[in-house]
Amino acid sequence: MPVYKDDKRGTYYFITRVNGKQIKRRGFKTQREAKLAEAQLLIEAEKSEIDLSNPTFEYVAEEYLKWYKKRRKESSYKRVKSVVEKYLMPAFGNKKINDIRNRDITKFHDTIIEKKFSVATNKKIHVVLSAIFNFAIKNEYTIKNPARTVGNFEGKEKKHVDYWTLDEFKTFIAVVDEFNYYVLFMTLYYSGMRKGEVLALTWGDIDFENNTINVDKTVGKTGITTTKTGNSRIIQMPKFVIRLLSQLKADNNPKMNYVVFGEYKKPLAETTIARKFNAWIKKAGVKTIRIHDLRHSHASYLINKNTVISVISKRLGHSNVSTTLDTYAHLYPSTEKEAVLDMENDFKRADVIEFKAK
Structure with missing residues (x-):
């Protein structure tokens, strides 16, 4: 609709129709103000016409x-x-x-x-x-x-999990020659934490007396937020990893609210971590995996140690055990044949008299 000038008042006005009714608004200082007001009126009118009994x-x-x-x-x-x-x-x-x-x-x-x-x-x-x-x-x-x-789409996503064995990780970590990254990768491998969770750690999250780490936040694209599942957890850590963290803290003398891996309250850049990670992989000559796969490596390590699945699930921060089983069930080495063979061997070793027909 056109905008008109009121020569007597030196202002502008518009005339439009809404729901078959003519509406006139005047008193605008500029043409632009009048056009914006008309557009807003039409938008509000359109919204008011929405049929809420059957909206789009x-x-x-x-x-x-x-x-x-x-x-x-x-x-x-x-x-x-x-x-x-x-x-x-x-x-x-x-x-x-x-x-x-x-x-x-x-x-x-x-x-x-x-x-x-x-x-x-x-x-x-x-x-x-x-x-x-x-x-x-x-x-x-x-x-x-x-x-x-x-119903949802049919089909199952093929599960493929890359991971390092303990020997492969040892080969990799042996070539890491920057101490803060050495501690970072050791923490990732032996905790099973997500990369964002480790980068969000502050020194207040580390309990050096009880050898535990409190996990209640993560680094995402929008900054530091709550963990993926929204839940917090406390992870028991090996003493040698806690000693490394203690040494890293002593080298920097940080405040409690400063991040563990980064400067002050700014975590290390993920692109920098990935670049260095891949360079050390090439130097070590081990197979290429993602940083996230250190988490899978931790799960695989625990599985091969016959760790109870509920413990693995808790360390990984899964919302339920079924998520852990769905992700890592194929890593369990025992097959049905092996399980039955164990039953047979146990029976042979047991002090059991076999039934004999009279």
């Missing part, structure tokens, strides 16, 4: 994101927002929430499968879609969740 998927998704942002970590919010904007809005944005049918979900699945994402990515997209419908049900925008009815 886009409207509900935006409401869900607002709700989610207030209750979840920033990193989680960004991941969910990315899924909504990249995959869900193009497919369902303009559709009315109550008009989305099971067949629409199935067709959407077909388009996602064609993109040849990993099974895990496909399932994550579906989980977000279903969560939006659940939100819509709770807030009385709809009474059904077609995503739940159709």
Whole structure:
């Protein structure tokens, strides 16, 4: 709509129509102010016309994101927002929430499968879609969740875990010639902590008397936040690692709220750590793994020591034991045949008289 000048007052005004009614607003000092006010009026009018008994998927998704942002970590919010904007809005944005049918979900699945994402990515997209419908049900925008009815994508993600044996780690650590990185990698290998959790450690988290480390935060893209699962844990550490940490502290004489690996309150840069890590791998001549795989190496080490799975799960900070089993079950060396063989050997060794027919 055009903006007009009121020559008598030396100001500007606009005339527009909302819901069939003519609206005139005057008294703006500049044309730009008048145009902005008109645009805002039209936006508010459009919002007021939303049929909340059957809003668009886009409207509900935006409401869900607002709700989610207030209750979840920033990193989680960004991941969910990315899924909504990249995959869900193009497919369902303009559709009315109550008009989305099971067949629409199935067709959407077909388009996602064609993109040849990993099974895990496909399932994550579906989980977000279903969560939006659940939100819509709770807030009385709809009474059904077609995503739940159709079900998630089929298939299992192939589990592949890279790790170092203790001998491989010893070969690697022997060539690390910078003390702070030496202590960093020793802490990662013998604690099973995530890289972000180790980088977020402050000196106040280290209990030198009881040989423990308190894990209650992590370093993410948005800075230091709570751990991945939102839970804290205390990890018992070998004395030789605690002695290394004590020596590192003595060398720097830091304050309790300073990070262990970094300067003052700024953790080491992950890109720098990765560059040095890969250089030392090449020098040591061991197979290439990611820094995150030191966590898998710790789990593998404990598994081969026949450590109880619940203890491994607790050290790793998994929310439940099933997560640990799902990730590392294939690393357990015992097979069913070996288990049965153990039964036979135990029976032979036992003081048992075999039954003999009379």
